[in-house]
Amino acid sequence: MTTEAAPATVVVADERAQLEATLVELEARPQSRYRSTAVPAATVERRAEALGLEDVAMRARLLRAHVLVREGRSERGGRWAHQVLAWAQEREDPFLLARAHRVLSIFYRQVGDLAEGLTHAVQCYSHLTDDEPLTIRARHLMTLAVALDESGSIAEGDRRFREALAIATEVGDVELSLNILNNMAYTAFENDDEAGARALVAQMREVQTRSPRTFSAMELDTIARIEMMSGRYDAVEETLHVMLDGGQSKIEANEGDTPAVCLLTLAEARRLDGRPEAAQEALDRAVLMAEERGLDRVRAQAREEQAALYAATGRFEHAYEEHRAFHRATAALHSAQREARARALQAVFEATEARRASEHFREMAHRDALTGLYNxxxxxxxxxxxxxxxxxxxxxxxxxxxxxxxxxxxxxxxxxxxxxxxxxxxxxxxxxxxxxxxxxxxxxxxxxxxxxxxxxxxxxxxxxxxxxxxxxxxxxxxxxxxxxxxxxxxxxxxxxxxxxxxxxxxxxxxxxxxxxxxxxxxxxxxx
CATH class of the missing domain: 3.30.70.270 (Reverse transcriptase/Diguanylate cyclase domain)
Known part of the structure; x- marks a missing residue:
């Protein structure tokens, strides 16, 4: 008796285990290292597809989609995340459903659809199973909290933030704790709660002392914005000067546009502090970075700040023209966001229909025409x-x-x-x-x-x-x-x-x- 088929299947099973172990490690990486997951996830996806391990390939593709969305390349990231979601829905896969909904919540908030972002945030948390790691549960709670807050449910958002923070503290995840506190502090800033915002920044500083890394660009921007609430422009300068003195490469950026956003904040603080030349320097660097990296949203915001800077120096005609340019850029940005949503959804529709047709014909080839049984x-x-x-x-x-x-x-x-x-x-x-x-x-x-x-x-x-x-x-x-x-x-x-x-x-x-x-x-x- 020969056993040619079995060893090959054992090899596939062993390789599946290795690929899944790689994915577990990639999914557990801290938020600040999200970019480092792109290349190994692509390698896992290609190998899984070659072996016919569709679920493993989809899991790897979702990791890549997350990187794209975080980097601001929303159209492709949203399209891939929708594809994974459709696959997971057909197979009722709670693991991928929870994670795909989370990426899509980030995607829709990024392209300006807060209602859809909240819908996916609710789903990303509701699909979590009881055996999920606590760190994953905290991340999903944070996504839900951000979406609730941005949709106007501030008290509910705060409750979810605090639940996530309690989990992160319990498991000793310092970076996740910082990320949650940063979101809470920025929410307090947006709601003009200066006392609450400063208390949260104090917590951030205390937690950061236990972290091996410095504050990220996103965290620095939050701290600087809160300092601006009381006109402490010297503190803003102290917080953000690293973005100009050559130390920028040492700063973690959790979002693709945060270094440029920091420069816009610095420009605004210098303008309000009566230092227009220094403000123009920071603004020029922000614009240069936005153009080099294709950051349309930052470029539009830069036009608004440039208009304010022209007005502050008495160049009202220039300010008016720049303000008009800002509105044109904003309109174009909204149009691009709508197109990104539309293209992502259209691509998903086409892919879903094509897959259904392919599965239908494949199923027909495997069925006996008379009885409907397998053949x-x-x-x-x-x-x-x-x-x-x-x-x-x-x-x-x-x-x-x-x-x-x-x-x-x-x-x-x-x-x-x-x-x-x-x-x-x-x-x-x-x-x-x-x-x-x-x-x-x-x-x-x-x-x-x-x-x-x-x-x-x-x-x-x-x-x-x-x-x-x-x-x-x-x-x-x-x-x-x-x-x-x-x-x-x-x-x-x-x-x-x-x-x-x-x-x-x-x-x-x-x-x-x-x-x-x-x-x-x-x-x-x-x-």
Whole structure:
């Protein structure tokens, strides 16, 4: 007996485990290192696709989508995240549903659709299962909190922020704690709660002392904005001067545009402090960075700040023209956001329809036209993998070949149409018997196959005996008149999945031959 198929399946199972371990590590990386996940995730996706591991490939693609969205490349990131969501919805995969909804919440908030962002944020948290790591739960809570706050539910947002912070503190995730506190502080700033914002910045500073990294660009911008609330422009300068003195490369940027946003904040603080030349210097650097990196949103904001700077220095005509340019840029940005949403959704629609069509035709190729059962082609493709899985899991695999007794007599005496009706009713009885992971197939003519993963010989024989009795006792009279319909069944079991498809089918066929020889209408199993 040879076992060529099983080792190959074991190799695939081993490689799946390695790829999944890589994904677990990538998904657990701190927010500040999100860019570092792009290249290894792409490698995992390509390898998973080559091995036919679609779920692993989708999980890797979602990591790549997250990077794209964080970097501001919303259109592709949103499109990929929607594709993963559609895949996960069809398969009811809670793991990917939770994560895809989270990426899409970020995507929709980024393109200005706060309502849709909140919808996905609620879903990203509701799909979390009880066995999710606490860090993942805290991240999803934070996403929900941000979306609630931006949609006007400030108290609910604050409650979720605090729940997330409690979890991050409990697990000792300093970076996540900083990220949550930063979001809370910026929310307080936006709500003109200076006392609350300063208290949260104090917490950030205390937590940062326990962190191996310095504040990120996003955190520095939040601190600077809060200092500006009371006109402490010297403190803003002290906080953000690193963005100009060559130290920018040492600052973490959690979002693609945050260094440029920091420069805009610095420009505004210098303008308000009566230092227009220094403000223009920071603004020029922000514009240069926005143009180099294609940051349209920052470029639009820079025009607004430039208009304010012109007005502060008495150049009102220039201020008016720059203000008009700001409104044009804002309108173009909103249009681009709408187009990004539309293109992402259209691409998802097309991909979903194409996949459904492909799956439909593939399914048709694997089905018997008369009975709707799987056909021999499907068995030939699926059985090697099932045997390989049995080897890996060390579980039994049983097969049964069923053949209708004297079926030629039904065709010859009555009609082929009547014979077809009998085959269809037998197929229904097989489907009724094929519970759980069992597979029912028509191998051709009046011969059928039952594949029973994880089922040992005793149980397989008992199931086949019940099926035999069910076929014999069926109300055939209206269909075949006085002609009976019975079946002979040959059953075999591989205790640990070892054996080739041809060898196990041959053993089942041998037992079927014995059943026929000993008088038909009986089940014969391995001795």
């Amino acid at each position: 021999r082609r499907y068995v030939n493709e699926r059985l090697p993998a099932l045997l390989g899985e049995a080897v890996v899991r060390r579980t039994p695999m049983s097969l049964a070949i069923l053949d209708l007794d004297h079926f030629k007599r039904i065709n010859d005496t009555l009609s082929h149409s009547t014979g077809d009706t009998v085959l269809q009713h037998v197929a229904e009885l097989l489907l009724e018997a094929a519970t759980g992971p069992m597979i029912a197939a028509r191998m051709g003519g009046e011969e059928f196959l039952l594949i029973m993963p994880g089922i040992g010989l005793e149980e397989a024989a008992e199931r086949c005996e019940r099926l035999r009795l069910r076929i014999r006792a069926y109300a055939w009279g209206p269909i075949t008149g006085t002609l009976p319909v019975t079946a002979s069944i040959g059953v075999t079991t591989s205790d640990d999945g070892r054996g080739t498809p041809s060898s196990v089918l041959s053993l089942a066929d041998r037992n079927l031959y014995v059943a026929k020889r000993e008088g038909r209408d009986r089940v014969v199993r391995d001795v």
